[in-house]
Amino acid sequence: DDEVITHAHGAGGGQMTELVDAVAVSQFADAAADVGLAALDDGSVQPIDDDHSVVVTTDSHVVTPLFFRGGDIGRLAVSGTVNDLAMMGATEPLALTSSLIIEAGTPQTTVERVTESMREACEEAGATVTTGDTKVMGSGEMDTLAINTTGVAVVPKGGHVPDAGLSVGDxxxxxxxxxxxxxxxxxxxxxxxxxxxxxxxxxxxxxxxxxxxxxxxxxxxxxxxxxxxxxxxxxxxxxxxxxxxxxxxxxxxxxxxxxxxxxxxxxxxxxxxxxxxxxxxxxxxxxxxxxxxxxxxxxxxxxxxxxxxxxxxxxxxxxxxxxxxxxxxxxxxxxxxxx
Amino acid sequence: DDEVITHAHGAGGGQMTELVDAVAVSQFADAAADVGLAALDDGSVQPIDDDHSVVVTTDSHVVTPLFFRGGDIGRLAVSGTVNDLAMMGATEPLALTSSLIIEAGTPQTTVERVTESMREACEEAGATVTTGDTKVMGSGEMDTLAINTTGVAVVPKGGHVPDAGLSVGDxxxxxxxxxxxxxxxxxxxxxxxxxxxxxxxxxxxxxxxxxxxxxxxxxxxxxxxxxxxxxxxxxxxxxxxxxxxxxxxxxxxxxxxxxxxxxxxxxxxxxxxxxxxxxxxxxxxxxxxxxxxxxxxxxxxxxxxxxxxxxxxxxxxxxxxxxxxxxxxxxxxxxxxxx
Ligand SMILES: Nc1ncnc2c1ncn2[C@@H]1O[C@H](COP(=O)(O)OP(=O)(O)OP(=O)(O)O)[C@@H](O)[C@H]1O
Ligand SMILES: Nc1ncnc2c1ncn2[C@@H]1O[C@H](COP(=O)(O)OP(=O)(O)OP(=O)(O)O)[C@@H](O)[C@H]1O
Ligand SMILES: [Mg+2]
Ligand SMILES: [Mg+2]
Ligand SMILES: [Mg+2]
Ligand SMILES: [Mg+2]
Ligand SMILES: [Mg+2]
Ligand SMILES: [Mg+2]
Known part of the structure; x- marks a missing residue:
């Protein structure tokens, strides 16, 4: 099999679903979960005791240009992750992570502007970044900046909302x-x-x-x-x-x-x-x-x-x-x- | 200020610490935490009730070559995140996330080999991937593959181990x-x-x-x-x-x-x-x-x-x-x- 990855594999459609089946769903047996990987929901939900579950969601952001009308990659990263938590019914983020991959040669002020924007979006959402990572790739090895944000929240057991919950009449x-x-x-x-x-x-x-x-x-x-x-x-x-x-x-x-x-x-x-x-x-x-x-x-x-x-x-x-x-x-x- | 990002900013030394101060510590006021961002520990620890805290850690992996003697980027991503959780005293991972950024043109089999290796490392660690993300960048916009893994665990309140806990005589x-x-x-x-x-x-x-x-x-x-x-x-x-x-x-x-x-x-x-x-x-x-x-x-x-x-x-x-x-x-x- 000599299939190569194309933009369609990152477009959110059927080819992405096939790739995710091959590289993720088929690899990771479902651990005890209210909403596990195989559900392909906006995040996962796992019980931690009789009363609470932990909701986790992650997204890497590679938008270009970094600054666009109405926002930038930092606002996008925080909003995207806060919103995927919210889609699971978890409207109070406990922790966000911020992991930056930066191309060597990028002005430091660019990174600072982006992270200021992350902070502003965090304030709007009542969220905060508690931990992160910073990696540098060589000039030409990476187009400027990618940001992964992962979100974690705790919800009362059964308090989550799946994407699969529609009933006739809704x-x-x-x-x-x-x-x-x-x-x-x-x-x-x-x-x-x-x-x-x-x-x-x-x-x-x-x-x-x-x-x-x-x-x-x-x-x-x-x-x-x-x-x-x-x-x-x-x-x-x-x-x-x-x-x-x-x-x-x-x-x-x-x-x-x-x-x-x-x-x-x-x-x-x-x-x-x-x-x-x-x-x-x-x-x-x-x-x-x-x-x-x-x-x-x-x-x-x-x-x-x-x-x-x-x-x-x-x-x-x-x-x-x-x-x-x-x-x-x-x-x-x-x-x-x-x- | 027209400083640019160099490899030193990603090397784990003093210049990285300065960058992290500028883009993270200065931005995110400490939320209620046992170990917050400003501690710059291997992960963060936050109380969720009187008895438990949540530990979170994240790393993006950009190693080259992807497959090296003794391992590959998938094994590295899982091990690195499982180990950062363990460094906080959290030896039972609850959830890992896997977020892939793939260069268009990468053979799908490369991605599959890497994710099989992730599964093997997860089995060794008693961990599992519960959610993830897949993004594709254009050919030449990204060198092959980057993987972010974020880890989440629950520990008994006070059961975490900080990196700052040394006492004379230890x-x-x-x-x-x-x-x-x-x-x-x-x-x-x-x-x-x-x-x-x-x-x-x-x-x-x-x-x-x-x-x-x-x-x-x-x-x-x-x-x-x-x-x-x-x-x-x-x-x-x-x-x-x-x-x-x-x-x-x-x-x-x-x-x-x-x-x-x-x-x-x-x-x-x-x-x-x-x-x-x-x-x-x-x-x-x-x-x-x-x-x-x-x-x-x-x-x-x-x-x-x-x-x-x-x-x-x-x-x-x-x-x-x-x-x-x-x-x-x-x-x-x-x-x-x-x-
Ligand atoms: N590399 C991967 N490993 C594990 N799970 C993945 C991976 N890529 C995607 N998934 C899973 O596939 C499902 C769909 O992912 P997708 O990224 O489309 O969701 P989303 O984050 O809600 O959308 P978007 O990324 O467009 O904001 C999710 O359940 C996600 O956890
Ligand atoms: N972009 C960032 N945003 C927020 N915090 C960051 C960022 N980069 C690094 N940090 C924080 O700085 C500290 C040191 O990070 P570092 O990545 O060196 O730790 P590590 O993951 O244990 O080491 P390594 O990445 O070499 O495995 C950590 O507390 C981390 O949360
Ligand atoms: Mg979503
Ligand atoms: Mg999303
Ligand atoms: Mg790190
Ligand atoms: Mg560490
Ligand atoms: Mg680490
Ligand atoms: Mg996604």
């Missing part, structure tokens, strides 16, 4: 406009300005998630990062063995993102958001959860976008207003180094 | 021969064979540490990775505000490592070990702890190498057999990408 809520991070970053890379209205949505949303969980029964959550909304909805449907119906016009998309997406030939549903949550909510609680989300400026565009159905299992059907079609996850290379 | 024990990883890797890079007797010592030593802790009072621990034995002894002395006396001929160094070090012009005390522990032990327990270490094949070369003294505070004095001199930590670039 409503699907999206907490904000979709596609902002991916479309903004790509337009910046391509040198388009689009009137300066586009910027990444990168932000920690653990407070928003906490408000939602306090307002009603959240049955499943996922942050639509690589692969965007289309990918996570399909994952949530297939993991829970249910169908999902989505009404296209209910999904919040900003005007600039929509126009820029058309020019760039990119679907806002297919690209990364970095400050948005997709959640399943028990139907009787959907209105309360929506109100709770909208009470927070980060959730002012929140909307009920669809519901879970006992039909087309594992598939997402989009009502476009003109008809119904499957909403498939994007495949292939997509956008390298978006996060 | 004995210093080294659990095995020093310099093997660094000297072996460097000789391989330089194309020297030295009769094939050199290989990395990379291995998880949490079992060895557990045996030592069960046999007597271990007051401080550190694994002599970047910067080697000379660096960690100086750190332990200055953190505890004590002096350390070491007898050179008691420090275990293998014949091949000693000869190769001479040819290469490298001190075995100055380079990384990846399967060795340096520990302070209460004097009355030193013989028992030594016996316990030697009972395990990984500790068969263990030796008492010196003691903690109320003199030359923060300094390490080496008795060479011909006289006494300060043992200083190595400074400067040293060996890039050794771990």
């Amino acid at each position: 409503r699907l809520i999206v907490s904000g406009t979709v596609g902002d991070h991916g479309i903004s970053l790509l337009s910046e890379r391509e040198g388009f300005d689009f009137g300066g209205d586009l910027e990444s949505d990168v932000q920690p949303v653990n407070d928003l998630v906490r408000a939602a969980m306090d307002a009603g029964e959240v049955t499943a959550m996922k942050d639509p990062t690589r692969g965007g909304l289309a990918t996570v909805l399909n994952e949530m449907a297939s993991k829970a063995d249910v169908g999902i119906d989505v009404e296209e016009r209910s999904v919040p998309v900003s005007g600039p993102v929509s126009s820029a997406g058309e020019v760039l030939g990119i679907e806002p549903f297919d690209v990364a958001c970095e400050g948005v949550v997709v959640m399943g909510v028990a139907s009787e609680d959907a209105a309360d959860v929506l109100d709770a989300l909208r009470d927070n400026p980060k959730g002012e565009d929140a909307a009920i976008v669809g519901e879970v159905v006992d039909d087309h299992t594992g598939q997402v059907v989009l009502d476009t207003g003109f008809g119904r079609r499957y909403l498939s996850p994007p495949e292939g290379e997509q956008l390298p180094r978006i996060c | 004995r210093l024990i080294v659990s095995g021969t020093v310099g093997d990883h660094g000297i072996s890797l460097l000789s391989e890079r330089e194309g020297f064979d030295f009769g094939g007797d050199l290989e990395s010592d990379v291995q998880p030593v949490n079992d060895l540490v557990r045996a030592a802790m069960d046999a007597g009072e271990v007051t401080a621990m550190k694994d002599p990775t970047r910067g080697g034995l000379a660096t960690v002894l100086n750190e332990m002395a200055s953190k505890a505000d004590v002096g350390i006396d070491v007898e050179e001929r008691s420090v275990p160094v293998s014949g091949p490592v000693s000869s190769a070090g001479e040819v290469l012009g490298i001190e075995p005390f100055d380079v990384a070990c990846e399967g060795v522990v340096v520990m302070g032990v209460a004097s009355e327990d030193a013989a028992d702890v030594l016996d316990a270490l030697r009972d395990n094949p990984k500790g068969e070369d263990a030796a008492i190498v010196g003691e903690v003294v109320d003199d030359h505070t923060g300094q390490v004095v080496l008795d060479t057999g011909f006289g006494r001199r300060y043992l200083s930590p190595p400074e400067g670039e040293q060996l890039p990408r050794i771990c």
Whole structure:
């Protein structure tokens, strides 16, 4: 077998899933876990005594450029990890780690600006970095800077939220406009300005998630990062063995993102958001959860976008207003180094 | 300020400490912690209730070549993180994370071999990977493969061991021969064979540490990775505000490592070990702890190498057999990408 790694293996789609099966799921037998590796959720959950479990999540960040409209790699690293903890129901991070791989020749001020941004994002999230690592690679051996952040939190036993928890009848809520991070970053890379209205949505949303969980029964959550909304909805449907119906016009998309997406030939549903949550909510609680989300400026565009159905299992059907079609996850290379 | 990052910033010495002060210690105020970021220990320790604390540690691995005599980057990543947990007294890892950054064009079989090696090391250590991440960078943007592993464990409150815990009178024990990883890797890079007797010592030593802790009072621990034995002894002395006396001929160094070090012009005390522990032990327990270490094949070369003294505070004095001199930590670039 002489297959080589391509950008598709890092794009969040089917080829990444195959690679992760080969290099991880097949290697690591499931230890005693509430949510183990094989669940491929946003993080793992393991019991530590009768009353508590530990939630762990990790992401390496290789975004380019390092500083982009609306954020930078430091804000992205902290927000991404805080949000993956929150997606498991762990809205109070206990510890974050910060591991830097820096190319020799990088100005020290670049690293300092990035870590100041990490601190600011930590303050927003009520998180702190407790330990880290610093490695240097030679000039030309690494493009500038990569940051791994790992997050750890403790939740009451059974207090976690899996991404596989949807039941028929649940409503699907999206907490904000979709596609902002991916479309903004790509337009910046391509040198388009689009009137300066586009910027990444990168932000920690653990407070928003906490408000939602306090307002009603959240049955499943996922942050639509690589692969965007289309990918996570399909994952949530297939993991829970249910169908999902989505009404296209209910999904919040900003005007600039929509126009820029058309020019760039990119679907806002297919690209990364970095400050948005997709959640399943028990139907009787959907209105309360929506109100709770909208009470927070980060959730002012929140909307009920669809519901879970006992039909087309594992598939997402989009009502476009003109008809119904499957909403498939994007495949292939997509956008390298978006996060 | 237009300082740029150099290999010295990743070498484990004074310039790395300055960088870490600037980018981390100065940014992250100490959260409630038994061992916080500012302690610059092998990991952090934070209370989660009256009875338990969570230990977290992280390292990114960028070693080159990926496969070297005695191990590979996968074995190194798992061992390094298991060992940093063990250095905090946490000998039962609860969860490891595995985050891969892969250069496009890398054969998938390379990644598979590395992750098989991770699994083997996990089995040796009684550890398991519960979650991870996979990112792809473009060809030429990253040299082949970097792996971040983060480790999490729960210890009884107060059951952790800081690196700053030495007291006057404690004995210093080294659990095995020093310099093997660094000297072996460097000789391989330089194309020297030295009769094939050199290989990395990379291995998880949490079992060895557990045996030592069960046999007597271990007051401080550190694994002599970047910067080697000379660096960690100086750190332990200055953190505890004590002096350390070491007898050179008691420090275990293998014949091949000693000869190769001479040819290469490298001190075995100055380079990384990846399967060795340096520990302070209460004097009355030193013989028992030594016996316990030697009972395990990984500790068969263990030796008492010196003691903690109320003199030359923060300094390490080496008795060479011909006289006494300060043992200083190595400074400067040293060996890039050794771990
Ligand atoms: N190298 C790996 N080793 C172990 N598990 C992995 C690895 N790569 C990915 N995974 C697992 O696969 C699942 C999907 O990972 P993915 O990175 O897509 O999730 P995410 O972090 O929520 O998304 P993103 O990285 O886009 O923010 C997770 O459960 C993750 O733990
Ligand atoms: N970028 C960073 N952010 C936060 N803390 C850091 C960072 N880099 C290093 N540290 C902290 O500095 C201390 C020393 O780090 P170092 O990596 O030398 O320890 P180590 O992992 O035990 O050694 P090695 O990496 O050689 O195995 C640790 O407490 C670590 O948490
Ligand atoms: Mg996620
Ligand atoms: Mg993520
Ligand atoms: Mg380290
Ligand atoms: Mg260490
Ligand atoms: Mg280490
Ligand atoms: Mg990820």
